[in-house]
Structure formats: C-alpha cells, structure tokens
Amino acid sequence: FEHPPVQAWPRLFAHRLGGALAPENTLAGLEISRQLGIMAVECDVKLSADGVPMLFHDEHLERTSNGQGLFALQDHAALTQLDAGAWFHPAFAGERIATLAALAEHTRHSGMRVNLEIKPCPGREQETGRIVAQQASLLWQGEHSLLMLSSFSLEALLAAKAAAPGLPRALLIENWPDDWPQQAQACAACALNANERDLSQERVLAVQHAGLALMAWTVNRPERAAELYGWGIDMLCSDRPERLQAIAAAAPA
Ligand code: G3P
Numbered sequence: 001f002e003h004p005p006v007q008a009w010p011r012l013f014a015h016r017l018g019g020a021l022a023p024e025n026t027l028a029g030l031e032i033s034r035q036l037g038i039m040a041v042e043c044d045v046k047l048s049a050d051g052v053p054m055l056f057h058d059e060h061l062e063r064t065s066n067g068q069g070l071f072a073l074q075d076h077a078a079l080t081q082l083d084a085g086a087w088f089h090p091a092f093a094g095e096r097i098a099t100l101a102a103l104a105e106h107t108r109h110s111g112m113r114v115n116l117e118i119k120p121c122p123g124r125e126q127e128t129g130r131i132v133a134q135q136a137s138l139l140w141q142g143e144h145s146l147l148m149l150s151s152f153s154l155e156a157l158l159a160a161k162a163a164a165p166g167l168p169r170a171l172l173i174e175n176w177p178d179d180w181p182q183q184a185q186a187c188a189a190c191a192l193n194a195n196e197r198d199l200s201q202e203r204v205l206a207v208q209h210a211g212l213a214l215m216a217w218t219v220n221r222p223e224r225a226a227e228l229y230g231w232g233i234d235m236l237c238s239d240r241p242e243r244l245q246a247i248a249a250a251a252p253a
C-alpha cells in the first residue's frame with residue numbers, strides 16, 4: 001500500500017461537519033467547527049436527481065430537512081430551496097443543503113481537511129464515485145492533500161480511483177469483514193475507516209501491519225478516545241469533537 005506519512009493525517013474530525021453542535025452536513029456546522037479550532041471534518045455527499053453532488057446523509061428528506069420523500073428524486077434547484085436547519089433548532093432556520101462546490105469554497109482558504117464520504121443513492125454507486133471524484137479533483141486543484149474520499153461502497157471507490165487516481169481514498173467498514181485487506185487493496189485505499197465498536201488493540205495492529213492509516217467512527221467518550229489513541233489509532237471522527245480536542249492534541253504521534 002502507498003500512503004502519506006501518518007503525521008500528515010489530522011487526529012480528529014468533526015462528524016457530519018459540526019458534530020452534535022449544529023444541523024448535520026451544513027455550512028453552519030462547518031463554521032462552528034472552525035471557530036472551535038477543529039480543522040478537519042467529515043461529511044456525506046450524494047447526487048441530486050440531475051447529478052449535482054450535495055451534502056446529505058439520509059436517503060429520505062424528512063429527518064434533516066423540511067422536504068418530503070426521496071432525496072434521489074429531487075433536482076438540485078428543488079433541494080436548495082429546502083430548510084436544512086430548523087429541524088435542529090430555530091436558530092438555524094434558513095440553513096440550506098450545501099453543494100460540494102460550496103464546501104470547497106468554505107474550506108480551501110482556511111486549509112481545513114475534509115473526509116468526503118461518498119454515500120450514493122441506491123443504484124448510483126459508480127456514477128456518484130466518478131462525479132464526486134472528478135469534481136473534487138477540480139475544486140481542490142493543487143490541494144489534494146486536504147482531501148480524503150471515503151465510502152462503504154467499494155464500487156464507488158473503484159469509480160473514484162479511475163476518475164481521480166491521485167485523490168487519497170479510505171475504505172469504510174462495519175462489522176469487520178474478513179476481506180478488508182483485499183477490498184482496501186482493490187481500491188488502493190490509504191486508510192481504513194472502521195466502526196469504533198469493532199476495534200480491538202489486535203485489530204489496530206493488523207491494520208498498521210497492512211500499512212494503512214486507521215480512523216474510528218463515531219467516538220464521543222473521552223475515555224474511549226484516549227484508549228484508541230493509546231493503541232496507536234491515527235484518526236477519530238466524533239459528534240463531540242470539542243470534548244476530545246485536548247486528548248487528540250496530547251495523543252502520541
Ligand atoms: O464516515 C464515518 C461515518 O460518517 C459513517 O457513518 O452513517 O455517519 O455516515 P454515517
């Protein structure tokens with residue numbers, strides 16, 4: 001495996017841009033993270049019906065917006081009309097579903113690191129991997145080291161690799177599949193992003209031995225964060241990054 005030096009990875013990412021401090025996957029959350037000095041974020045990206053990469057987690061619109069039905073059926077223009085903040089708190093009313101382009105605009109100048117999780121609408125795995133990688137490659141031109149493309153979908157990662165081989169990729173896994181080394185090798189991943197519940201010291205060592213960086217999601221308790229950093233894990237993704245900042249800063253290199 002080829003991958004950048006471990007020191008190059010940030011230790012702590014805010015999950016869904018602002019963790020639990022803001023409506024998920026919104027630019028408001030990104031701004032809160034930045035103000036706290038959390039300079040690395042994770043977010044979910046999928047394609048609108050007309051093929052625009054936009055930041056959204058669920059397949060359905062109801063939980064995190066005032067829209068209804070499937071995200072996959074709506075065009076970009078309709079999606080940008082929705083309110084993606086009021087469900088969380090009235091103070092965030094008017095917050096919009098952001099495009100990938102807006103994310104690039106709001107992160108590049110401050111050097112924020114972005115773990116872009118490709119979360120395709122069902123059936124659009126390949127297309128989503130390809131379009132997100134193509135656009136990200138252009139939007140972050142000259143600054144590809146600020147980015148990591150991750151996905152649970154190997155199909156999406158393979159398409160991303162074909163479209164933009166130079167962008168770092170991470171394989172997301174849950175329930176610790178036995179063939180994670182083969183999957184990671186297939187898409188030339190430089191990191192494995194695992195559910196923290198699946199991790200043991202032995203597994204952390206196995207990933208290190210394979211030459212991959214390792215991220216755990218979603219770690220919210222300081223005690224667990226300290227344990228994982230103590231085992232030598234590289235990165236944590238958290239809903240409570242503000243509670244883990246000191247531990248991340250003190251973590252062994
Ligand atoms: O990328 C890590 C984590 O975000 C994966 O789970 O459901 O929060 O996207 P989810």
Ligand code: MG
Nearest residue numbers: 042043044117
């Ligand atoms: Mg995610």
